[in-house]
Amino acid sequence: MESLRREAPNPSRQIPPPRLEVSGLRRAFGGRDVVADLTLTIAAGQVTCLLGPSGCGKSTTLRMIAGVEHPDGGTIRIDGQVMSDGSGRFLPPESRGVGLMFQDFALFPHLTVAQNVAFGLGGDRAARDRRVGELLERINLVGYGAKYPHELSGGEQQRVALARALAPRPRVMLMDEPFSGLDNRLRDGIRDTTLEVLKEEGTAVLLVTHEPDEALRMADEIALMRDGLIVQRGSPYNIYNAPADRAAAAFFSDINVIRGISKGALTETPFGSFLTPGHADGGAVEIVIRPQHLKIDFDRGGRGPNPTPQDGTPARGTVTRARYLGRESLVDFRMDFDGSILTASVPGVFMPRPGTVLWLMMRRDRCFVFAA
Ligand SMILES: Nc1ncnc2c1ncn2[C@@H]1O[C@H](COP(=O)(O)OP(=O)(O)OP(=O)(O)O)[C@@H](O)[C@H]1O
Numbered sequence: 612m613e614s615l616r617r618e619a620p621n622p623s624r625q626i627p628p629p630r631l632e633v634s635g636l637r638r639a640f641g642g643r644d645v646v647a648d649l650t651l652t653i654a655a656g657q658v659t660c661l662l663g664p665s666g667c668g669k670s671t672t673l674r675m676i677a678g679v680e681h682p683d684g685g686t687i688r689i690d691g692q693v694m695s696d697g698s699g700r701f702l703p704p705e706s707r708g709v710g711l712m713f714q715d716f717a718l719f720p721h722l723t724v725a726q727n728v729a730f731g732l733g734g735d736r737a738a739r740d741r742r743v744g745e746l747l748e749r750i751n752l753v754g755y756g757a758k759y760p761h762e763l764s765g766g767e768q769q770r771v772a773l774a775r776a777l778a779p780r781p782r783v784m785l786m787d788e789p790f791s792g793l794d795n796r797l798r799d800g801i802r803d804t805t806l807e808v809l810k811e812e813g814t815a816v817l818l819v820t821h822e823p824d825e826a827l828r829m830a831d832e833i834a835l836m837r838d839g840l841i842v843q844r845g846s847p848y849n850i851y852n853a854p855a856d857r858a859a860a861a862f863f864s865d866i867n868v869i870r871g872i873s874k875g876a877l878t879e880t881p882f883g884s885f886l887t888p889g890h891a892d893g894g895a896v897e898i899v900i901r902p903q904h905l906k907i908d909f910d911r912g913g914r915g916p917n918p919t920p921q922d923g924t925p926a927r928g929t930v931t932r933a934r935y936l937g938r939e940s941l942v943d944f945r946m947d948f949d950g951s952i953l954t955a956s957v958p959g960v961f962m963p964r965p966g967t968v969l970w971l972m973m974r975r976d977r978c979f980v981f982a983a
Pocket residue numbers: 640641645663664665666667668669670671672821
């Protein structure tokens with residue numbers, strides 16, 4: 612997306628300057644770097660998901676940007692204005708123009724919906740009422756203004772919390788796992804509404820999550836975080852299809868790892884020789900492929916499939932296990948070539964018995980090669 616924009620500049624759709632700029636952000640607890648050297652920019656109207664496993668430093672990052680946690684170093688700017696830097700400059704949370712939303716978003720129980728939304732608003736009464744009305748319309752809760760939180764469903768409460776956070780028109784919206792308290796079926800709808808409202812408001816959004824599906828669904832850009840560092844940044848498409856390393860690939864789905872030794876830029880696999888240029892002669896490599904990119908075909912009396920050039924060489928294996936997961940089936944194979952186990956996924960129901968001999972083909976264009 613970014614490179615497309617660069618190649619075909621369109622004056623009517625210029626990229627705004629970064630709303631949030633974070634550089635070299637650091638925080639240690641008990642001598643351990645929890646956020647090591649974090650750099651990030653987010654434009655107005657852009658949603659960036661900070662995605663990573665539990666404990667990698669996501670919430671700590673968010674809290675420093677919000678101003679409720681003091682960084683040990685690094686600079687945070689909003690619209691070019693310094694919020695905090697290494698030299699001790701530090702703006703308190705209420706002066707930053709930042710909205711916050713967390714999993715336990717607790718509305719004020721003794722205030723009505725309208726009073727909750729108006730809570731952080733200054734200005735005259737008429738202006739406040741106008742803003743509240745506008746936001747209730749956005750979140751599809753027109754007519755709910757006089758109700759109390761306990762009269763609302765979980766999803767409705769969540770939308771009110773969103774409206775309350777957005778009411779003062781924050782320049783940056785910081786969200787920490789805001790949907791994790793909602794049940795699955797409710798979540799998708801709320802995510803979409805939230806995204807729509809945030810885009811309309813033109814807020815820069817930093818959304819923390821440890822769920823890859825949520826990041827893929829919500830983000831313009833994903834910042835993949837591990838051990839206090841951003842290991843990769845990119846569009847959902849790029850992060851999924853060009854992972855920086857094996858762990859980045861594994862974060863989004865189950866993966867198969869075919870291990871081998873690169874010799875003369877070739878590595879032997881169950882699927883024949885695989886091109887591994889740029890890897891040292893005698894160096895160990897890992898060829899990573901997601902289960903949905905292994906194609907299953909039938910044995911046909913031992914003759915196997917008739918592959919296209921893209922499929923490459925087929926390899927024979929014996930089914931060891933088949934599982935039905937609803938949308939797809941996962942089938943494990945023990946490969947004739949070396950006894951290794953590979954897993955293929957097929958849409959729908961496919962439940963071959965253990966012991967069944969089948970063939971696999973590997974989408975070579977969908978493989979990722981990493982030095983082991
Ligand atoms: N106030 C604190 N004092 C000491 N250690 C802390 C403090 N806050 C966070 N940590 C530690 O810093 C690390 C990162 O915590 P953080 O809450 O940022 O992780 P996270 O990525 O948000 O994880 P999760 O997905 O589980 O919410 C953890 O190991 C945590 O124990």
